[in-house]
Amino acid sequence: MPRVTIGTAAAAAVAALLALAGCGGDSGTGRGVPASTTTATSDTRVIEPGRPGETATVIEPGEDIEIVEGGYNETDVRFVEQMIPHHRQALAMAELAQERAQDERVILVADRIAAGQGPEITALEAWLTDRDLPVPPADTEHDHGLPGMITPLQLEQLGNTEGAEFDELFLTYMSQHHAGAIEMADAALTGGMDQPALELATDVSVTQGIEIDRMSELLDSL
Structure with missing residues (x-):
């Protein structure tokens, strides 16, 4: 199942950092907290860029996706x-x-x-x-x-x-x-x-x- 990470454009990075409140904790592998994951059905075709060196993920309408929100490591x-x-x-x-x-x-x-x-x-x-x-x-x-x-x-x-x-x-x-x-x-x-x-x-x-x-x-x- 494709995964999509919710976020804003790079140009809004400073505003996003100021606005997004996090919480303390430890994931067990260092300072961090796990991300939360929910499932939704896409109603449009979405192209999610991959990390550097990775290919993009294409999500078709009607396809179930995992939406990953929050978390840091x-x-x-x-x-x-x-x-x-x-x-x-x-x-x-x-x-x-x-x-x-x-x-x-x-x-x-x-x-x-x-x-x-x-x-x-x-x-x-x-x-x-x-x-x-x-x-x-x-x-x-x-x-x-x-x-x-x-x-x-x-x-x-x-x-x-x-x-x-x-x-x-x-x-x-x-x-x-x-x-x-x-x-x-x-x-x-x-x-x-x-x-x-x-x-x-x-x-x-x-x-x-x-x-x-x-x-x-x-x-x-x-």
């Missing part, structure tokens, strides 16, 4: 709680651009990153709070050896430069940072199960991939 929790300090460091780097960048295009990139990742942090924190899980404390964005994170020394170096030197260093470090976020998102898409978290992971992967391409273009033009 350890992979979802790790993605959410680790993406918070990761995003916080990106914001710290973006804030430096306001006073130190020379190229207006670099400032625009930094503004876009801040505008996107600030609300995402709020949504990620709400996801944990709704499930009675602790939110990583403030000032921990430099304490994690997460993919793409720059070291405290590198952040200090960035804060001590300005002008053209800052622009080049910022684009280099932020591209590295984004690549790490994509790596984390891809891991969530492979092993996670919570739909809002998966939608946010998709958004991170797509958006930051586009921003990496833009920063690469800017680096070549400096």
Whole structure:
């Protein structure tokens, strides 16, 4: 019997994370709760995309389907709680651009990153709070050896430069940072199960991939 996971589009991931309340618990294999499953009869033809590398499922009218709602697992929790300090460091780097960048295009990139990742942090924190899980404390964005994170020394170096030197260093470090976020998102898409978290992971992967391409273009033009 085909299974359909209820969710919103990737563009609504932040709103979905803020709106969907979860519950605490443990599935027995880590932090998480099992999803609930109901059976329904489809009245239209539905094409449900598969996970990365998997084919789509075609559901014909009149066919019984299992509708899977809710539930999350350890992979979802790790993605959410680790993406918070990761995003916080990106914001710290973006804030430096306001006073130190020379190229207006670099400032625009930094503004876009801040505008996107600030609300995402709020949504990620709400996801944990709704499930009675602790939110990583403030000032921990430099304490994690997460993919793409720059070291405290590198952040200090960035804060001590300005002008053209800052622009080049910022684009280099932020591209590295984004690549790490994509790596984390891809891991969530492979092993996670919570739909809002998966939608946010998709958004991170797509958006930051586009921003990496833009920063690469800017680096070549400096």
